[in-house]
Amino acid sequence: MASTTMSHQAIGSTVSHRPFRASQFLKEPLNVPMNFIPKRFKIEATASSQVSVIGNTVLSPSKNKPFESKKKSNEAALILIRHGESLWNEKNLFTGCVDVPLTQKGVGEAIEAGKKISNIPVDLIFTSSLIRAQMTAMLAMTQHRRKKVPIILHNESVKAKTWSHVFSEETRKQSIPVIAAWQLNERMYGELQGLNKKETAERYGTQQVHEWRRSYEIPPPKGESLEMCAERAVAYFEDNIKPELASGNNVMIAAHGNSLRSIIMYLDDLTSQEVTTLDLSTGIPLLYIFKEGKFMKRGSPVGPTEAGVYAYTKRLAQYREKLDEASLK
Template sequence: MTAMLAMTQHQRKKVPIILHDESEKAQTWSHVFSEETRKQSIPVIAACQLKERMYGELQGLNEEEAAERYGKQQVHEWRRSYHIPPPKGESLEMCAERAVAYFEDNVEPELAFGNNVLIAAHGNSLRSIIMYLDKLTSQEVTSLELSTGLPLLYIYKDRKFVRRGSPVGPTEAGVYAYTKIGTIQTEA
């Protein structure tokens, strides 16, 4: 949904088309045959690797309910620890393994080819990718707070990432206005 909302603000007014790769039939259905349509559209790729961290037995509980069941300190440790997963859930480290692997395998090749990519995902998968891009430690990433709905812009140049935007806005005037989007990667 975030990716679709972002595209409504894109200057070129391209139409997002969701591409599927989960089966041969889905790939066939999402194939764009017309060159004219291809020029007017932008691919949206749904990737389960960008889904939010799985909280296991904490899933569906608010903080108060989780604290009543497991204790406030234990819940805090599960939620804020990099290495320790909640029962039947995944740690931030596990989330980072899948999100960063996806980024390296699918996003970086697009960037190396000269395409721009918008990633719309949840906090912990984004936090994991930012950890990779900014070379943060496991201690630094657990205290990283992200603002909802505010973009971060990274420039990929000479096989390095340079942050050019922040949660409070771009550091260069007009940097978002002149950025083309080649592909949207989003959680499945």
């Protein structure tokens, strides 16, 4: 497991960003005609060209009362999580865009990560298109106290959409849409993919391999530099994820060491020099609060009972209280 050489445990700096645009995701009423829904919200189409959007208001199973307020706040939680250990992490091989599953240890890391975020609201999940990130997201959500079911949205064809349609509004409300995006994939490691990291360092030199792995501008042979990875990952974040946060939707992103490094560089306003010391451990969730257009780093929740996490914002504290109330019933 990689070490974290830049601390993400402490409450961090507040960073200003460009003004956000409001998102309508998950706000459309059910059965809105297809042509009224922006492209990125066209998630579920029925045979009659009606759209059902997985809802944002969660009903308490016991009392049928709104669990989360219908009126979305301008504050949202953002959880970032690097996937758990993969079979090639275990073998110390450069993995990049090769689609390798988790090890048993990685499965355990994902479950432990899920416990740490089990009291933090999640309305939407974004993952890369790679199985190790998707496994991590799914396993983490098995631990969530809200017990909503993550459902992967299939956007690859009309048939994939219509055949995965959910016909119960109540069931949709108890679901979390999972959006898989290749833009969040690990950096393409080029001709290093499948090579052993230690052997590569012996062959090309520790300094050269460190530059390939951690520098911002220098790409590995025929692969993507962090800068190139950022071009797609940060653009995707700005276009698709930030608007959801701006709408008050709480988001979890399960992705990779380098796609997340590029997103953290953007969130924390790191320089290309600073990002060279940023190294993410597998399976450790990081929490940010997005409020009034700013990202505030809250570090990594230590555990589901850690009071400090919930003191960060009134909204999180209220959510936690509702969870406790619901579990007493």
